[in-house]
Amino acid sequence: MKSEKYDLVGAIMDYEDDNLDSDGILKLFSYLVKTGKAWSLQGSYGRMAERLIGGGYLDKSGKILKGGEFHEDEDITGSKD
Numbered sequence: 001m002k003s004e005k006y007d008l009v010g011a012i013m014d015y016e017d018d019n020l021d022s023d024g025i026l027k028l029f030s031y032l033v034k035t036g037k038a039w040s041l042q043g044s045y046g047r048m049a050e051r052l053i054g055g056g057y058l059d060k061s062g063k064i065l066k067g068g069e070f071h072e073d074e075d076i077t078g079s080k081d
Contacts, residue, residue: 006031022069026057033062 011028014020020028029049032038038049052058059065 008037023067026052026064026067030058030062030064033058033060035062 008028008031011020011024011031015025015028029038029045029052032041032045033049033053038045049058053060057064057066057068
């Protein structure tokens with residue numbers, strides 16, 4: 001059985017163009033965290049990864065813990081600051 005290769009460049013382009021739904025964003029950031037790329041790309045990727053981890057959407061290894069609708073600019077961490 002042949003596995004499909006993840007199209008990282010295409011996913012980043014879709015993310016930058018605001019063409020990913022919440023599931024697509026979770027899949028992208030799951031991949032970025034799993035591979036460590038979230039921490040080597042521009043800072044906004046690391047910050048978004050941290051927000052998704054803090055909000056319980058991903059664990060620190062990049063595993064998707066829950067789905068759900070969210071918007072990139074909303075507070076998904078549940079913090080009250």
